[in-house]
Amino acid sequence: AVMGVALVAEGGPQQAATPSSLFVVTETQTLCFHLQTSTKAVLDHTGVSAPHCCVLRPPTSPGAPRLLLVGREEGLYDYTPDTRAGCTVYEGGKARLAVLRRYVVVVTREVSEVA
Numbered sequence: 670a671v672m673g674v675a676l677v678a679e680g681g682p683q684q685a686a687t688p689s690s691l692f693v694v695t696e697t698q699t700l701c702f703h704l705q706t707s708t709k710a711v712l713d714h715t716g717v718s719a720p721h722c723c724v725l726r727p728p729t730s731p732g733a734p735r736l737l738l739v740g741r742e743e744g745l746y747d748y749t750p751d752t753r754a755g756c757t758v759y760e761g762g763k764a765r766l767a768v769l770r771r772y773v774v775v776v777t778r779e780v781s782e783v784a
Contacts (some may be wrong), residue, residue, distance in 0.1 A: 673723035690750040692737045694723045701750045721765040
């Protein structure tokens with residue numbers, strides 16, 4: 670099942686944005702479809718187990734690519750349209766990811782201890 674989709678468009682403020690890549694995250698894979706070349710790249714053979722656990726991050730600097738951020742049980746993973754770009758260890762179940770300007774919001778699942 671598809672758990673998340675993100676469309677990346679290229680183009681500066683002076684030109685119309687053209688869709689260039691489509692990120693798709695399933696339960697078992699993280700993929701990128703390159704729209705100009707009609708090709709598919711398997712970025713990772715791991716997906717996510719909950720919806721809303723992937724989001725596009727804004728560019729870190731002018732000209733930098735937008736990154737797809739995927740939250741999994743063991744951490745947060747960044748992807749460019751071509752490869753995995755890095756990770757941050759942040760253990761625990763994720764319920765939702767969001768981006769607010771340059772900040773990433775991670776909503777986690779509460780784990781209750783049963784004695």
